[in-house]
Amino acid sequence: MKFNIIILLFSTIVGYSQIKSVSYLDGKDKLEGFFIKAEKANPKNIGVIVLPAWMGIDDHSKESAEALSKLGYHAFVADIYGSINNPKNTEEAAKLSGYFKNNPEEYQKRIQLAIDQLVKQGANVNEIAVIGYCFGGTGAIEAARGNLNVKGVVSFHGGLGKDKMRITTPIAAKVLVLHGADDPYVSQKEISAFQDEMRTAKADWQMNYYANAVHAFTHKNLNTDNSKGAAYNEKADKRSWEAMKSFLLELFK
Known part of the structure; x- marks a missing residue:
């Protein structure tokens, strides 16, 4: 019995280790993302960037990349903060994420660098999507605002605002x-401001609302107490994932 348990745990670890670390640079700043190759046939070499929440690369973002690979997409978890800058607590996370929110061109640059790495790993430069969670959801929208060469973006419970002084350009x-x-x-x-922005930008956009769901509703490590402001909601988690799957199928046909 003990032997069987050891084998089961080992196979789980081996399966998860299919995600490989990829080191790259932004000037002198060292970044470390994670790549996983599509497990199903992917003749168009479609790739998806995963942007983590404000605590940086975590199990949630890696699990999303792994799930995307099972759907037949090459996936890359982007490092936005840098390999030595992962926040140790929410105060540090607020400061780091705030910097990139207030300097969207820097956020867009880090996303582009991740796209470059995904392409180096074999993805088609013209068949890319970006998804993100919370702070990463904001980043997904920034990829669209910056007109990076991506076909579509998906924001899971992300911030939607932008500085009023920024000019709205076509998306x-x-x-x-x-x-x-x-x-x-x-x-x-x-x-309302975001929706007006999408209209002004002539974007092809959709927005799904999930009942009884608050912030971070896809994060299983949270409790289900909505009064905390951020809580897991299993129904919203599953429904939003299905919505993303349909979106990607339409996007890449």
């Missing part, structure tokens, strides 16, 4: 926003 990438209907961190004013 070519298709946009899908998956939003908790009771998210206390994204105001109705921010939502």
Whole structure:
């Protein structure tokens, strides 16, 4: 019995280790992302960038990349902060994520560098999508705003706002926003401004609301107490993933 348990644990670890570390640079800053090759046939070499939440690369983002590979996509988890800058607590995460939110061109640059690495790993430069969670969801929208060469972006419970001084330009990438209907961190004013921005940008956009869901509803490590402002919601998690799958199928046909 003990022998069987050891074998089972070993195979789980081996399966997870299919995600490989990839080191790359932004000037002198060392970045370390994670790549996993599509497990199914992928004749177009479609690739998907995964942007982590504000605590940086975590199990959640790696698990998403692994799930994408099972669907037949090459996946790359982007390192936005740098390999020596992962926040140790929420205060550090707020400071680091705040920097990139306030300097969107730097955020877009880090996303582009991740795309470059995904292409180096075999993805087609013209068949790329970006998905992101929370802070990463904001990044997915920034990839569209920056007109990076991506076909579409998906924001899971991401921030939607941008500085009023920024000029709205046409958005070519298709946009899908998956939003908790009771998210206390994204105001109705921010939502309305975002939707107006999408209209002005002539974007092909969609926004799905999930009932009884607050911020970070895809994160299984959280409890289910909505009063905390951030909580896991199994139904919203599953529904939003299915919405993303349909979006990607339409995107890449």
